[in-house]
Amino acid sequence: MSDVISVARTLDRCGVLGPGIRAVLWVQGCPLRCGGCVAAETLPFEGGTAHGVRELAEWITGVGGIDGLTLSGGEPFSQAAALVRLVDLVREGRPGFSVMAYSGFRLEALRRGDDDQRALLERLDLLVDGPYVAARHASLLWRGSANQRIVALSGRHPELADATDSSAGIEITAEPDGSMSWAGVPPAAGFREHFEERLAARGFSLRHGDDDTAA
Ligand code: SF4
Incomplete structure (x- = not known):
């Protein structure tokens, strides 16, 4: 079982990718x-x-004032074994910690997946499943196209039954070096291209790479 996760980016606090404020x-x-x-x-x-799973667990448990963790990507279920280890480590100290994941695969396919994928599924409170389909783009809560579902896999978030199914928007952060980063599910198709063009016109750049990708 792997103890290392290949990480694209981390974010301490995010209010638009799952219930409450979450590390991502x-x-x-x-x-x-x-x-x-x-x-x-x-x-x-x-x-x-x-990054080692212990290092990442220490990061998550060290962030104050968060309600849970959201796993995005990339495809979390491609690194399921290490993410299982991570979730277990985090919950050793915080048993009620909420965990949500995105996947490009549908729940039914993940349930037919390998042992690690099913183990990760068993640990999730929420799953947003299915690929992004541009032709079905919609302004929906935490997801980008109408084929995607929010699936409650535990009883930890009963409040979602009454949630309004509309976009949570995006969050934009100005970085100390003058670049910008953002997180969230764009409510409009083509958001990223337009956003980058507007930033470039104003002399800003959108950082990419290890610390500034977006989902
Ligand atoms: S939108 Fe599709 S291609 Fe992009 S990370 Fe998600 S599943 Fe992968």
Whole structure:
């Protein structure tokens, strides 16, 4: 079982990728190639930065004032074994810690997956499943296209039954070096291209790579 995760980016606090305020871990590498994917830099498996699961668990448990962890990417279920280890380590100290994951695969396919993928599924409270389909783009809560579902896999988030199914928007962060980063699911198709063009016109750049990809 792997103790190393190939990481594209981390974010301490995010209010637009799951319930409450959450740490977000974007893994590196996805076997799918959805047209219009806004996280193209996270797709190659050879990219990213290797981090040990203990190091990442210490990071998550050390962030104050968060309600949970969201796993995005890239494809979290391509690194399921190490993510199982990570979730278990985090919950050793915080048994009620909420964990949500995105996947380009549907729940039914993940349930037919390997042992590690099913073990990760068993640990999740929420799953946003299915590939991004640009032709079905919609402004929905935490997801980008109408085929994607929010699946409750535990009883930890009963409040979602009454949640309004509309976009949570995006969060933009100005970095100390003058670049910008963002997180969230764009409510409009083509957001990223327009956003980058506007930033470039104003002399800003959107950072890519290990610390500034977006999902
Ligand atoms: S949208 Fe998600 S599943 Fe599709 S290619 Fe991008 S990271 Fe992979």
